[in-house]
Amino acid sequence: MSQDTVSVAIIGSGNIGTDLMIKIMRNSKTLKVGAMVGIDPKSDGLARAQRLGVATTADGVDGLIDMPGFKDIKIAFDATSAGAHAVHNQKLQAHGVRVIDLTPAAIGPYVIPVVNFEQHTAAPNINMVTCGGQATIPIVHAVSRVSPVHYAEIVASISSKSAGPGTRANIDEFTETTSKAILEVGGAAEGRAIIILNPAEPPLIMRDTVYCFVSDDADEKAISDSVEKMIQSVQEYVPGYRLKQQVQFEKITEENKQNIPGLGWATGLKVSVFLEVEGAGHYLPSYAGNLDIMTSAALTVAERIAVAGAKGV
Structure with a gap:
């Protein structure tokens, strides 16, 4: 040393x-x-x-x-x-x-x-921030640097076995802190965070879903490229951080308008990013990617x- x-x-x-x-x-x-x-x-x-x-x-x-x-x-x-x-x-x-x-x-x-x-x-x-914030806010930011994000919602699903007493005691703080950071760091105009403690056996590794609502004229390829570059950046210090599948896009039109917080009933483009985080296994099991x-x-x-x-x- x-x-x-x-x-x-x-x-x-x-x-x-x-x-x-x-x-x-x-x-x-x-x-x-x-x-x-x-x-x-x-x-x-x-x-x-x-x-x-x-x-x-x-x-x-x-x-x-x-x-x-x-x-x-x-x-x-x-x-x-x-x-x-x-x-x-x-x-x-x-x-x-x-x-x-x-x-x-x-x-x-x-x-x-x-x-x-x-x-x-x-x-x-x-x-x-929080484990969910560290996993998902880079993705919100990756989208927002290409197109304004009117609303972002993240869902962090972690194994209940990887949620210790500190995590369980701070569930409310988790959602509040992560939601605020989605706006302040991620760049979304509105945001919400949800955490799920999954009791499945054998334990599942951390899974995260990021939904971003952007304007319908946003460049889908530019968004995908930005997300993939961000994945690579996070992998430099979290090698087990990865996309589960390609970035998904859904056009929200007059026929299927959605009620978006801060916007009301709106049309646009829904961006869905599905992630998983596998831990390095230094002290904790590899499923504890959230920690x-x-x-x-x-x-x-x-x-x-x-x-x-x-x-x-």
Whole structure:
């Protein structure tokens, strides 16, 4: 590990935090895990961190601040809950620690690495939206950079086995945060997000559907090309991110007009994009692509922050 690596802390020793720790230790050339923070001394995440030689505390953020190595921590990932994040952020900001928020708290700007990271390189707190947002908002943006998106709707279907207590406790925040980010980052005029916890056995990998309503004169080939380029961009940090089939188009005419939020009964072009996200299997099963895309996106943002800092940006 290079002496120039940036020391980071992971707050939350559950599935997301543990997967993130392993990703950093295996793959990152710019980051090192300086601390793993939890509140359950018996959690698997803290136990694994200890076995891997990572400093740990079961006393939460206060325990992190009291650790001898805290002065070296430059970035903290918060993988706890939206409610806890506000307190964590306040304490960390007081010490000048950059915070990457993997909860739906949305204190800082919404960031999707392939869409808008460059606009927020100096933000003290960066919000990673949600797993559904990371998977679908790139597609909404891909469509909107070709044609105005009057309405976008996303449906994220994840295995119930990959939805831990944090995810289940934040369902309302998930839909609200994702819906807002569809507008602010995706570029849609109106938007809605839906999450489905699928109890199927064996567990199914993450599936996402993106519907965009655009004007009927939109260029279908340009939209397809833009979506495919975006897929390739996301695959650079989430290799298991892929289209299930070609982008689908449906003309909405006077004969089959649809009631579109913000537009009323309207005609136009419906764009449907069907995705699946397979996880890398670092800590979690490959079907947990919803967690993998969050940790991969957060890792990508932290690495870009570290590189920008090294360049004095």
